[in-house]
Structures are given as structure tokens and as C-alpha cells.
Amino acid sequence: MLSVLTDNWDLFRDGFWLTIRLFLVSAVLSLVLGTILGAFRVSPVPALRAVGTGYVNTLRNTPLTLVFAFLFFGAAKMQLALPSPFWTGVGALTIYTSAFVCEVVRSGINTISPGQSEAARAVGMTFIQVLTLIVLPQAFRAIVPPLSSVFIALLKNTTIAAGFSLAEAGAIPAAMSERGENQLITLVWITIGFLILIVPLIFLQRWAERRTAVA
Amino acid sequence: MRMRHLAATVGVAALALTAVACGKEEPAAGGGGGSTASDSCGDLHKFTTAADVNVAGSPTFTKAKTRGNLVVGVKADQPNLGYKDADGKRCGFDIEVARMVSAGLGLDPDKIEYKEIPSANRETAIAGGEIDYYVGTYSITDKRKALVGFAGPYFVAGQDLLVRKDDTSLDAGKEALKGKKVCSATGSTPIQRVKDEQLTEASNISEFKTYSECVSQLLDNKTDAVTTDDAILKGYAATAPDQLRVVGKPFSTEKYGIGVPLADKAIRDQVNTILEKSATDGTWKAIYDETLGKSGSPGTPPPLEKY
Numbered sequence: 001m002l003s004v005l006t007d008n009w010d011l012f013r014d015g016f017w018l019t020i021r022l023f024l025v026s027a028v029l030s031l032v033l034g035t036i037l038g039a040f041r042v043s044p045v046p047a048l049r050a051v052g053t054g055y056v057n058t059l060r061n062t063p064l065t066l067v068f069a070f071l072f073f074g075a076a077k078m079q080l081a082l083p084s085p086f087w088t089g090v091g092a093l094t095i096y097t098s099a100f101v102c103e104v105v106r107s108g109i110n111t112i113s114p115g116q117s118e119a120a121r122a123v124g125m126t127f128i129q130v131l132t133l134i135v136l137p138q139a140f141r142a143i144v145p146p147l148s149s150v151f152i153a154l155l156k157n158t159t160i161a162a163g164f165s166l167a168e169a170g171a172i173p174a175a176m177s178e179r180g181e182n183q184l185i186t187l188v189w190i191t192i193g194f195l196i197l198i199v200p201l202i203f204l205q206r207w208a209e210r211r212t213a214v215a
Numbered sequence: 216m217r218m219r220h221l222a223a224t225v226g227v228a229a230l231a232l233t234a235v236a237c238g239k240e241e242p243a244a245g246g247g248g249g250s251t252a253s254d255s256c257g258d259l260h261k262f263t264t265a266a267d268v269n270v271a272g273s274p275t276f277t278k279a280k281t282r283g284n285l286v287v288g289v290k291a292d293q294p295n296l297g298y299k300d301a302d303g304k305r306c307g308f309d310i311e312v313a314r315m316v317s318a319g320l321g322l323d324p325d326k327i328e329y330k331e332i333p334s335a336n337r338e339t340a341i342a343g344g345e346i347d348y349y350v351g352t353y354s355i356t357d358k359r360k361a362l363v364g365f366a367g368p369y370f371v372a373g374q375d376l377l378v379r380k381d382d383t384s385l386d387a388g389k390e391a392l393k394g395k396k397v398c399s400a401t402g403s404t405p406i407q408r409v410k411d412e413q414l415t416e417a418s419n420i421s422e423f424k425t426y427s428e429c430v431s432q433l434l435d436n437k438t439d440a441v442t443t444d445d446a447i448l449k450g451y452a453a454t455a456p457d458q459l460r461v462v463g464k465p466f467s468t469e470k471y472g473i474g475v476p477l478a479d480k481a482i483r484d485q486v487n488t489i490l491e492k493s494a495t496d497g498t499w500k501a502i503y504d505e506t507l508g509k510s511g512s513p514g515t516p517p518p519l520e521k522y
């Protein structure tokens with residue numbers, strides 16, 4: 001069973017390395033975009049709220065494969081120039097995941113009592129200041145567990161990219177089949193690989209929970 | 216006041232963004248690959264079902280006989296090879312071979328239950344008994360022979376290039392690929408060869424789940440060539456002869472076999488006998504001419520490799 005891994009180490013190494021890169025870049029970008037969208041959804045401007053709501057309802061209800069297909073085939077049909085497959089893939093993962101991050105952030109914001117922002121407003125803070133100095137720092141404490149779930153889902157969602165010119169971990173079975181290797185053992189190793197990748201995320205969540213815990 | 220100003224600016228920017236996003240999404244409803252596959256299947260070859268066939272010592276045959284029909288693994292997205300049209304009708308050279316084998320085993324070819332098995336799952340499907348045999352551009356390799364049995368080969372193909380009809384820059388074949396974009400199926404042998412022989416730069420290689428998606432990228436100028444076995448490429452070229460053509464400089468040999476369960480030597484021998492007979496009595500030639508032969512290139516049955 002070990003030989004299936006060691007004989008094809010190049011495939012597994014390259015595949016998982018691409019998975020990790022896709023995950024890290026999309027995680028950071030979707031955290032940023034998701035937080036901005038979350039701010040949109042609680043902003044005092046109706047137009048921004050509408051944009052945030054529309055974005056979330058559209059992207060959250062679109063299968064990720066379809067988001068990929070829009071970017072890889074739909075854009076091509078329109079003769080739109082897109083960046084390399086890697087960045088197009090990051091784009092698809094980011095615009096999809098940020099819709100979920102947005103809702104998590106919004107739920108966190110809603111845990112902060114309105115009295116806090118009213119008090120901040122009363123001492124003359126602007127909306128941006130209220131959000132970044134008062135509400136979000138407290139909100140992030142509440143959203144650590146659900147946010148971790150969103151990112152673990154993102155890690156597994158990267159396998160969708162295998163069908164779109166990104167030879168990451170999800171593409172390993174196809175290459176292994178061509179090499180005539182045992183498919184079941186291949187899948188077992190891929191599962192182990194993902195478990196290994198998820199463990200640090202769990203520790204990160206624990207650390208963040210302790211870090212932000214109220215004494 | 217200042218805040219309102221900022222909010223308005225952000226709002227306009229966001230609206231502009233969504234407008235772009237909408238523009239991107241609209242045409243994709245009809246996109247997503249497979250745009251070339253609009254042809255529908257014609258009439259299938261008529262086979263005479265053999266009577267009183269018994270394959271002694273074959274669990275696969277016994278199971279199929281009790282069931283009353285065969286379960287065959289095929290592909291569905293390869294025009295003129297293994298194809299399913301919009302009405303659910305199947306046709307192509309591989310389908311005809313599957314039907315010919317069924318008739319030779321004494322089971323009505325019209326009753327075959329087809330299963331579309333992705334390339335990566337073929338060995339699992341055969342070993343797990345999900346299908347009785349597999350006919351779908353399945354190359355015979357030594358590694359695979361350790362996992363499944365192969366009858367045949369029933370066809371010999373070679374890796375070639377599919378290009379846009381007006382593009383002559385790749386007419387020299389694989390040597391001209393340097394600096395050109397090339398597309399093939401994820402993890403497939405042809406794309407592995409392009410990588411191993413460094414025929415083009417790694418950044419120029421794109422891999423999609425199906426060849427139809429690659430052909431869609433080719434027609435949209437996102438890639439310069441689609442590479443795989445010439446049999447598959449000719450099938451696509453035949454669906455859009457005014458837009459696509461095959462270069463015609465094959466640079467490999469792929470022997471297509473019929474995948475059967477590893478331990479079932481009896482069924483493998485029986486399928487080989489059926490293939491042998493079809494080569495001599497003209498059936499092979501007839502079904503080739505009705506399918507792949509429409510591309511204009513002639514074909515002859517290859518010698519079998521029994522083991």
C-alpha cells in the first residue's frame with residue numbers, strides 16, 4: 001500500500017502543493033471580500049445592502065462547479081481575457097466562499113448589542129470606525145468556530161478545480177488510473193492527505209478561540 | 216457628510232463590479248463545453264445474435280446469461296466512437312464493437328445496458344462487477360494488465376493533434392508544439408507524454424475533464440491544439456469539418472482493448488474469438504466504414520494479442 005504513494009510521490013507532492021496554494025490564497029482573499037460584503041449588508045446605505053444581499057443570494061445558491069464553468073467556459077465564449085488557470089481558479093473559489101464568509105461575519109456582527117454602535121456613534125465615530133474599531137473585533141470572537149467550518153469546506157472544495165485545468169489533489173486519481181495504479185488505495189492516500197491538511201486548521205481554530213476568549 | 220461621500224463612491228464601484236459579473240454570467244448558460252456535439256445518431260449495424268452460446272467456466276457470462284443481457288461500460292462524449300446523442304441514442308465504433316461482442320455471446324445487442332464509466336474508474340468498475348466488460352478507447356498497458364484482463368486489440372490509434380482549420384502552424388506535428396497551447400483530458404496518457412517529452416512549456420498545458428471541453432477551448436481560441444488519440448480527434452473533426460481538422464502526424468501507438476475481469480480468462484478468450492471472426496468475415500470493416508471511416512481515412516483490423 002505504501003508503494004502506491006512512494007512510487008508516485010511526484011504526483012501526490014505536486015497535487016497537494018497546488019491544493020495548499022489554492023486554499024491559502026482563496027482563504028485570505030475570501031476572508032477580505034467576505035468581510036467587506038458583511039459590512040455592506042449592515043451598512044446604512046440601502047444600495048450597498050442590496051448589493052451585499054444580491055451577491056450572497058446569487059453565489060450561495062450557485063453550485064461551485066457552475067461558478068468554475070462560468071469563468072472557464074462562459075468567459076471564453078465572450079472572448080474575455082482571463083488570467084492564468086491558477087488565478088481564475090482562485091477567483092472562482094473566492095467569489096463562492098466569500099458569500100459564506102459574508103453570512104458568518106454578518107451573524108457575528110448581529111451578536112454585538114446595538115447599544116455598542118449607538119454609543120460609538122454618539123461619541124462621533126463614523127460608520128467605518130464603528131465597524132472596524134468596535135463591532136468587528138468583538139464579532140470575530142463569535143465567528144471563529146463557524147468561520148473554521150467555512151474554511152475546512154473551502155479546503156475540500158478546491159478539489160472541484162481538478163476538472164478545470166488545475167492538477168491539484170483531486171486530479172490525482174485520473175493520473176493514477178493512467179499509470180495503472182490501484183484506485184482504492186489512491187483514494188485512501190488522498191483522504192489521509194486531506195486529514196493531515198485539516199489538522200492544522202483545527203489547531204488554528206482552538207488557538208484563535210483561546211486567544212479571543214473572554215476571560 | 217464625509218461618510219456618505221465614501222459610501223456613495225464604494226456603492227458605485229460595487230455596482231460596476233456586479234454589472235461586469237452579470238455580463239460574464241449570461242452566455243455561460245449555453246456554454247460549459249460540448250458545444251460541438253449536436254449531431255444525432257443514425258441507424259446502428261444489424262448483428263445476428265448467435266444461438267446456444269455457452270462460455271464454460273466464465274462467471275461473467277453466467278451472471279449475464281441469468282440476467283438476460285450484458286452490462287457494458289462505455290464513453291458517451293466521443294463522437295463516432297462512444298457517443299450518446301440528445302435523444303439518448305448511442306452510436307460509434309466502440310458501441311458497435313460492444314454490440315458485436317454481445318451478439319457473439321448470444322445475448323441480444325439491443326438489450327445491452329450501457330454504463331458511462333469515467334476513465335479513472337474503469338478498473339474499479341470492472342473488478343467490482345459493476346460492468347461485464349468495457350469498450351471505450353481503453354489502451355492496453357502492462358500496468359493495467361495487472362488489474363484487468365484485455366481482449367483484443369480491436370483498434371490501433373496514435374496520438375495526434377486537433378487544430379483550428381485555418382491554423383497551419385502545427386502541421387509539422389509534435390515538433391511544432393513548443394510555445395503553443397495544448398489541451399487534453401486531466402491526467403491522461405497523451406498529456407503525460409507532452410509533459411515528459413517537454414513538447415511545450417508547462418504553463419501552456421491545460422487539462423479538463425473531457426475532450427469536449429478542450430474542443431470548446433480550441434474553438435474559443437483559448438488553446439491552439441487538442442491532443443489525444445487520432446481516433447477521438449477524427450470523431451470531433453467530423454462533427455465540425457469546416458472549423459476543425461486533424462494534423463495527421465501520429466506520434467504514439469495506442470492499442471484499444473476490451474476490458475474484462477482479470478480472473479475470467481474464459482470470457483477473454485471468447486471475446487478474442489469473436490473479434491477474430493469479425494476481422495475475417497468483414498464485420499469489422501463494415502462497422503468501421505459506418506463510423507470512423509466517415510472521416511475519410513481507411514482502417515484495417517489489427518492482429519490480436521492473446522495471452
